[in-house]
Amino acid sequence: MSKVSVVMPVYNRQSMVSEAIDSILKQDYGNFEFIIVNDGSTDSTAAILANYNDPRLRVVELPVNSGVSISRNIGMNCATGDYIAVMDSDDIAFPGRLTAQVSFMEAHPDVHILGTDAVKIVAGEEGRMNHPQEDAVIKSRLLAMDGSSMIHPTTMMRTGFLRMNSIQYPLSRTDSDHGLWIEAMAAGAKFHLLKQHLLTYRRHDTNITAETNTNLRRLHSDKLQYRIKLLGLFFPDLTHAEMTAIARLMESGRSLQITDACAGIAAANKAQKYTVSRYGESREVLSNLIRHFASAGIQALSAIGQRS
Template identity: 25%
Template sequence: MPEVSIITPCYNSAKYLQETIDSVLKQSFQDWEWIITDDCSSDHSIEIITKNSDSRIKLLKTKKNNGAGSARNSSLTEAKGRFITFLDADDFWEPNFLQEMISFMKTENAELAYSNYARCDENLQPKIADFIADKDVTFDNLLKTCRLSLLSSMYDSTRIGKEFFPEKSKREDHVMWLNLLKKVPIGKPLQKTMAKYRMHEASVSRKKTNIMKDQYLVYKDFMGFSIAKSLYYTANWALNGFLKYSKIFN
């Protein structure tokens, strides 16, 4: 079995997909499988994936478009690696990402770890300061801001099992991490920048005011908090999100 499983959803990602593929193929650590689930792309994403003939790349295809969370779950179901990590079809890893993360997790005896990542424009040029992995992540502090980014995090599925994404939340990554941290005491930080995140101008994840309700439902529906408690954490999340992305503070 491979040491690590890479989980990727793909939907109309042709513009940046080859760069993402190249960043995986160039990894110094080579004992991996990459499970890409195409979510009914209408561009030539599938052709780009299939032309990269590598037996470690496994392509799944959905019958209808169900969103990134569902696509990730399809890949997770097939994953066989000890370590689980995520890479969206437009993001980028430095060549030592897998090697550094796996070595760190084994050295620290960590069940969950995350690293710095560069926050770039669509051409992978620096846009604002790198996000720094500067503290242990716990369930309590993750309620106020989601410090764990999919492209720079990894967990040990042998020790804690697989954690799937809720398919009825538009904030499925935050819910998934919170559920995982109910089982894991802490996520440990590796202060090295080994990934690049594209900050698309039109990205839904950047329009914080449009997803306040969705974030509120993370706490109210998925964590089972009271209305007052859910409003409290939503306000904290909004403030921390502003500080996280505002150029004034970066």
């Protein structure tokens, strides 16, 4: 049985999928299976997959496009390895990625989800993505919902922990990675991040998170619900209305009404009085994050007052 199950969904990625596949097949760690879920692609992706003849590679064909969450869940359900390594069909794994992650997971059995840093390419420009290493900071940064906690396609997860707690990707169109991490945190997961750049993350027009109007609407809706859920976990004394008020305060690009801003600021002030860590999160980081958005609400109120 393979130690690692690499799970990669793919949909209409004919121009990029070969590089992603090759980067996994050329890993310097050999004890893995590579599960590719072809999510009803209508371009030449299926033909490209059929050209590979490697016993480690298994393709699951879905008859129709079902969405990335369903595809990932199907791939995870097929996994036989002790660890599930997440991979996206438009990214490129560094040759030592699996070796580094398996070595760390074997040496640290208390860690359930392990990420790494990455190199980000946008419009041909390359930059380094650096994220927090510590469990407490990662958990607190989840509330920001801005990609500052972990880089999803770099993560490796313990299969047994996920199955024992019935954790899968929620069926949201966007930010399903955050949905899984929230469920994992609530179940007692410990997170860690290797300070090594082990993936090339490519941002382009066809990313699921690309900023089209439709995707932005989905993003705002999904982020709002996930933030409300996180606020409920971190601040159990808040009412649902107070959680919603803070979550709306945190929505970027949203014009705040006076009542929304006032409600959000009041709820944020109440939240900052709660100092007990419930899931190993850093209350200092969490408080600073809440304070930042409360300040933004105050600025919005000031701007509204000046306009009136």
